[in-house]
Amino acid sequence: MSAVFDTNPATAAPIEGYRPVAPVVERDGATAVVDADHVYYRELNEAIQQLVADGVRDLTIRGVNGQRYIGNGLTETDLRIRIQGVPGQDLGMFLGGPVIDVDTNAQDGVGNTMESGEICVHGSAGDVVGYGMRGGRILIRGDAGYRVGIHMKQYQNQLPEVIIGGKARDFFGEYMAGGRLVLLDLNSQLAGPALGNYTGTGMHGGEIFVRGTVDACLCGREVGVVPATPEQLETIRPLVTRYCEAFGADADGIMSQTFTRIAPVSSRPYGNLYCSM
Amino acid sequence: MCGLVGICDTGGTRHSGEDVMRAMALQHDRGNGLGAGYAGHGIYPELPDHYALHLLFENRAALERTEAFIDAYYELERAEAIPTRRTDGIGKAPLLWRYFVQPNAKKLSDSGQREDDYVVYGVMHINTHFDGATVVSSGKNMGVFKGVGFPEEIGHFYRIEEYGAHTWVAHNRFPTNSQAWWGGAHPFSLLDFSLVHNGELSSYGINARYIKQFGYVCTLFTDTEVATYLFDLLVRRHGLSFEDACAALAPPLWSAIDAMEPAARERATLMRDIYGSAMLNGPFAIVLGTNSGMVAFNDRVKLRPLVAAVSGDLVAVGSEESSLLEVLNTPDYVWAPKAGEPVIARVGQPFDITTATLHTTAERSAA
Numbered sequence: 001m002s003a004v005f006d007t008n009p010a011t012a013a014p015i016e017g018y019r020p021v022a023p024v025v026e027r028d029g030a031t032a033v034v035d036a037d038h039v040y041y042r043e044l045n046e047a048i049q050q051l052v053a054d055g056v057r058d059l060t061i062r063g064v065n066g067q068r069y070i071g072n073g074l075t076e077t078d079l080r081i082r083i084q085g086v087p088g089q090d091l092g093m094f095l096g097g098p099v100i101d102v103d104t105n106a107q108d109g110v111g112n113t114m115e116s117g118e119i120c121v122h123g124s125a126g127d128v129v130g131y132g133m134r135g136g137r138i139l140i141r142g143d144a145g146y147r148v149g150i151h152m153k154q155y156q157n158q159l160p161e162v163i164i165g166g167k168a169r170d171f172f173g174e175y176m177a178g179g180r181l182v183l184l185d186l187n188s189q190l191a192g193p194a195l196g197n198y199t200g201t202g203m204h205g206g207e208i209f210v211r212g213t214v215d216a217c218l219c220g221r222e223v224g225v226v227p228a229t230p231e232q233l234e235t236i237r238p239l240v241t242r243y244c245e246a247f248g249a250d251a252d253g254i255m256s257q258t259f260t261r262i263a264p265v266s267s268r269p270y271g272n273l274y275c276s277m
Numbered sequence: 278m279c280g281l282v283g284i285c286d287t288g289g290t291r292h293s294g295e296d297v298m299r300a301m302a303l304q305h306d307r308g309n310g311l312g313a314g315y316a317g318h319g320i321y322p323e324l325p326d327h328y329a330l331h332l333l334f335e336n337r338a339a340l341e342r343t344e345a346f347i348d349a350y351y352e353l354e355r356a357e358a359i360p361t362r363r364t365d366g367i368g369k370a371p372l373l374w375r376y377f378v379q380p381n382a383k384k385l386s387d388s389g390q391r392e393d394d395y396v397v398y399g400v401m402h403i404n405t406h407f408d409g410a411t412v413v414s415s416g417k418n419m420g421v422f423k424g425v426g427f428p429e430e431i432g433h434f435y436r437i438e439e440y441g442a443h444t445w446v447a448h449n450r451f452p453t454n455s456q457a458w459w460g461g462a463h464p465f466s467l468l469d470f471s472l473v474h475n476g477e478l479s480s481y482g483i484n485a486r487y488i489k490q491f492g493y494v495c496t497l498f499t500d501t502e503v504a505t506y507l508f509d510l511l512v513r514r515h516g517l518s519f520e521d522a523c524a525a526l527a528p529p530l531w532s533a534i535d536a537m538e539p540a541a542r543e544r545a546t547l548m549r550d551i552y553g554s555a556m557l558n559g560p561f562a563i564v565l566g567t568n569s570g571m572v573a574f575n576d577r578v579k580l581r582p583l584v585a586a587v588s589g590d591l592v593a594v595g596s597e598e599s600s601l602l603e604v605l606n607t608p609d610y611v612w613a614p615k616a617g618e619p620v621i622a623r624v625g626q627p628f629d630i631t632t633a634t635l636h637t638t639a640e641r642s643a644a
Contacts (some may be wrong), residue, residue: 014364015302015432017305065303086599105598145613146578146579146616169615
C-alpha cells in the first residue's frame with residue numbers, strides 16, 4: 001500500500017499533546033497572564049503556585065484546553081483566576097478561598113472536595129460537579145451533567161452551594177449529606193425535564209431547590225418533594241442574586257417564581273436497616 | 278479510566294490519522310502506556326473489496342501456520358509486513374502482517390456458508406487453534422493498528438498519519454482487570470466493525486456464553502472483545518438497526534419501561550426478553566467504528582464520560598471535550614449524550630442533531 005498522505009518517516013516525530021515546559025508568563029505587579037497553550041498540567045500548575053506565592057492576585061490563564069487540577073488546593077482568599085478555554089478534570093479541587101472564573105465549558109469534577117471560595121463557569125459543566133464539596137460556591141450558567149453534588153456535606157458554618165442555570169442529568173444530589181443545590185432551568189441546551197431520574201437518591205442531609213414543579217417519580221424514595229415556602233425560598237436569595245450578578249439575569253424575576261424543595265424525609269434513613277434502635 | 282475518541286466525516290471525505298492522534302495525545306493521562314490503538318475505515322481504497330486481515334504473531338511458527346491456513350482457504354492478493362517505524366517507548370513488537378484476501382471459491386462453496394460468515398469462521402479458527410497468532414482485524418477497506426504503548430507512540434509506530442479514513446476510532450488504555458498485551462489493546466474488530474471501550478463489562482461471562490452458541494469464541498483475555506462480537510451478531514446477522522442494537526445492549530431499566538406508552542413498552546419488553554443475555558452490564562462508554570459511520574453510547578446510568586461535537590460534516594465523540602476541541606474548529610454543537618442514547622453518524626447522511634434531545638440553536642435563541 002502506498003502512503004495516502006505524504007510524510008517523511010525518517011524525520012516525523014510523534015504527535016505531541018501537551019509539552020512539559022514552563023508556560024510563558026507576562027507579569028505586571030500583582031497581575032499576571034499565563035499562556036497555557038499545550039503546556040502540561042504539572043508545569044502549568046507549578047507556575048500558577050509559584051506566581052501566587054510571589055504575590056500575584058489577579059491571574060489570567062489563556063489557551064487552556066483540558067489541563068487538569070487548575071487551582072488545586074490554593075487558599076488565598078484575595079486571589080482571582082480567570083480561565084480562558086476549557087479546563088480539564090477536577091477544576092478547583094480542594095479550593096480553599098480563591099475565585100475561579102471560566103469563560104466557557106468545564107469538564108468533569110468541578111470543585112471536587114472544595115472547601116471555600118467560588119467557581120463560576122460561563123458555559124456548561126460535566127459530571128460530578130461539587131463531588132464531596134464541603135464549603136464555597138459553584139455557579140454554572142448552562143447545564144450540568146450527572147451526579148451533581150454527590151456526597152456533598154456541611155458542618156457548622158461550612159455550607160456548600162451549587163447553582164445551575166440550565167438543567168441537570170440523573171442522580172442530582174445523590175448521597176447528599178448537606179449543603180444546597182439550586183437548579184434554575186433557564187439557559188439550557190437540553191430538551192426535556194429540568195432534572196433527570198434518581199434525584200436525591202440516598203440523600204440524608206441538605207436541600208435542593210428547583211424552579212418550577214418536579215415530578216416526584218424522578219426522585220429517590222429518601223426525599224420529600226414539596227413546593228418551597230416563602231421562608232425557605234428566602235434562604236437561596238443571596239445565591240440567586242450572586243448568580244444574576246455573575247451572568248446578568250433578573251434576580252427578582254427569578255425569585256418571584258415558584259420553586260420546589262427536595263429534602264430528605266429522615267436524617268437517618270437506614271437507621272433501622274440492620275438493627276432497630 | 279481509559280480515553281477514547283471517534284471521528285466520522287459524514288460527507289465521506291477521508292482524513293489523515295493525524296487529527297485523531299492529536300485528539301488522543303490530549304488524553305495521554307487517561308491511559309498508562311499499557312495499550313493504545315486506532316481503527317481506520319476507508320483506508321484501503323486500492324483494494325476495497327478484499328478482506329484485509331491484520332495479524333499479530335508472537336513467533337515465526339505462528340506466522341507459518343497461519344499463512345498455510347490462509348493459502349489453503351483464501352485467494353491471497355497481497356501479503357506484506359505492516360509498515361512501522363522505530364519509536365521510543367515501544368518495546369519489542371510482535372510480528373505484524375497484513376493479508377488482502379478473498380475466500381477460496383471452492384472452499385467457500387463447499388462450506389455452504391455466507392462469505393462473511395466464512396471469514397468470521399476463519400478468524401475464530403486462527404485465534405483458537407494457532408497459538409501465538411491473533412487476528413487484529415478482518416474487514417474490507419479498514420484496519421486496526423494497536424499495541425502496548427501510549428497513543429502518540431502507537432500512532433507514530435504504525436505511521437497512522439499516512440492513512441486516510443472517513444471514520445477513525447481510537448483508544449488509550451488503562452488496564453484494570455486484565456493483562457496488557459498487544460492483542461488486548463483496543464480497538465477490537467471483526468469484519469467491518471471496530472470497537473473501543475472505557476469501563477468494564479461485569480456481564481462478560483453471560484455475554485460470552487451467549488455468543489458462544491452462535492460460534493464466537495472469546496480468546497483475547499479481556500471483556501471488550503465480547504461487545505464487538507455482539508454487534509456483529511445483532512447488526513450483521515440478526516439485521517437490527519444500530520439504534521435497536523444499542524437498545525438491546527443498553528436497554529432502559531424496567532422502571533423506565535413501565536413508564537412508557539403501551540407500544541413502546543411492548544417493544545422494549547420484547548427486546549429485553551430476546552436479548553437479555555446480550556445486555557451489557559457495568560460502567561461503559563463505547564464507540565463503534567464501521568464502514569458506514571460511527572456509533573457511540575453509554576451505560577444506562579452514565580458511569581463513564583462521553584462528549585460529542587458536530588462541526589459541519591464532522592461528528593466527533595470522546596472522553597473529554599478538550600480533545601474534541603483540539604481537532605474541530607468552533608463546533609456547531611457540543612453536548613454530553615444522555616446515558617443509553619446513542620450518537621449515530623452515517624457516511625452519506627448529514628448528522629441528525631434531533632436524535633440528541635437538544636434544543637436547536639434557533640429554538641434556544643427564540644427562547
